[in-house]
Amino acid sequence: MAKGAKLRKEKQSVAVSGESLAQQSSSQNRRWTRGFIIAVVLIYVINKFYIPVAPMQVKVAFNTWLSLTSMGEIMVFILMALGLNIVVGYAGLLDLGYVAFWALGGYVAGWLMSGFFDQVTFKFGGNPAKGLPHGIHLNVFLVLIAGGIFTAIWGVIIGAPTLRLKSDYLALVTLGFGEIIPQFMVNGENIGGFNMTNGSKGINPVDNIKIFGFEFGPFALADKFLLYAALAGMMIFLSLRLRDGRLGRAWLAIREDELAASMMGVPLMRTKLASYAVGATAGGVGGVAFATLIGGVYAERFNFQISIIILSMVVLGGMGNVWGVMLGATLLAWINNTGLVQIGKIFNAATGMNVDFPSFNFLIFGVLLVLMMLFRREGFIPEARVRLIMHEDEFADVSNVTDQIKLEGHHHHESH
């Protein structure tokens, strides 16, 4: 009976979504948008105004479990996961080399807002560190835009030949690009005598952010967090808007049936390239943001694991659903940068063992994904349509149940 009730409730929600998908999703969007803004403002206010005057224990607790660096990183990962969601979740193109765009964005920050190219001295709204006037120093907004454009162009360059391939082959080739570009960065310290990437030493320091004459020093983490949250917020907005427009529909159509889509006048290459370029742009902006967050660019950080982590965020959260992906990104980014370390410490202290938890991150992600596939294949917050397809058999049962209920109701009427 309880199961029947639950199923009926689910059926109801499906019926509602069928009746007015647009209305339902817009009220969901409003709720989540409000939640996101409240969370961001709370984190900012608490860290900016309360933590400096808080008792020591509170300070320590916040710094261990909810440090601002990790919060900023979460925002950057939300931005990137949503970018990948446009490629994987919306258009259905499996991209295993997303880290390439993150790397490219990072190096744009390294090139355009640091003292790295000390052959030249160029400053435009930038913020060179004291005593190091050489190099290119652009304003952070310009660098974010440049990073986005640069990676969009690379998205098209990489996408044009690869997006002709079908599913598995596309995954393999993108995997290849995801390896090639970071490798190039590692080995790019001597390109015909020109040091382009400073090899494995990386480029650092990247300039502190300075906006409207207000400098975000290394300790202005709360302000930086607000900037990254704004970027993530913009990406949420972009994702929601695109989903409901001409391009979003074409992406979904391609995800469902490429051939039928092309027969309905959707140009496959152009439309796929558009999704790839938008995804790449988000990756690039994320790269710039991350470089400013950690104050440098390091080639080793751009490894294959990152592609997989970001993909896991998309799958875990619920492919195609903006809020699910946001939640997936939040959870995995936090586990990766804080949770594992801290839980490891507690575990080791309690047991007297010396287990290096962070090195097991992939074991844990793997287990998480397997559990998800077993118990909630559609992700935390699936797109309504995905949930429908994954629980088709249950819904079929329910429609029988409701038919029966209707029938019973009918009998009642007759007896009266």
Place this chain on the structure above:
Amino acid sequence: MSLTNKPVLDAQNISVVFGGLVAVNDVSFAIPEGSIVSLIGPNGAGKTTFFNVLTGLYQPTSGQVIFDDKDITGLSPNKIAAGGVARTFQNIRLFGMMTAQENVMVAMHSHMKAGVFATTFKTKKQRQEESEARDFAQELLDFVGVGETTHEYARNLSYGDQRRLEVARALALRPKVLLLDEPTAGMNPNESAQFVEFVHRLRSERAVSILLIEHDMSVVMQVSERITVLDQGEKIAEGSPTEIKNNPRVIEAYLGKSGSEASQNVN
């Protein structure tokens, strides 16, 4: 009479060879403007292959397809579709996880303009374009008779409604020619009879020329102004329904040699 009109779609000497197999052999075929014509033939006759050449899915090994006085041979399917040759599928190929309205709006893609920027910022133009598209989608859904399913997922529609939705989606391309691939497959006799009426309404109200591939002979005979018969990749007959009905080669192709003798004996 529409058959004397000049052809809106004209396939000339089409051959398609897959490896050693000649799937279509030197077939010429025209759809006069405003007409309803059919392509029939036993299984494996090359009907669908020919269809796929017209819609750009296959390149013909030789021959030309002229649409609206332009050579469209070898153009990509989406260009041909956007140009005004729309089709439905033998085994329904709707976007099941999208609503009926979204399905129809996908087919308006090539007639719409909004890009990433306009969509993100909902420019005035984009909003106007979207609302026009929604209205047109509703008009088409009403026209085919599934107007109350606007926000239903396509996969939840009944079989007959899915067939209708496919037609609505094809009409969203604002086509000059509509190719229907076995549209009555799976329909009961009653539905098939309604379908005949529907095809006539399509032509008169949406101003399209129609090509049918069909197995149901009663539908074909009732609805077509001209019938072309393919067998083993070759055109074996062409003419009015009455001519085709009495053509010995056609009877032979469908019933075999002795069958055709038998039917002649009956006559």
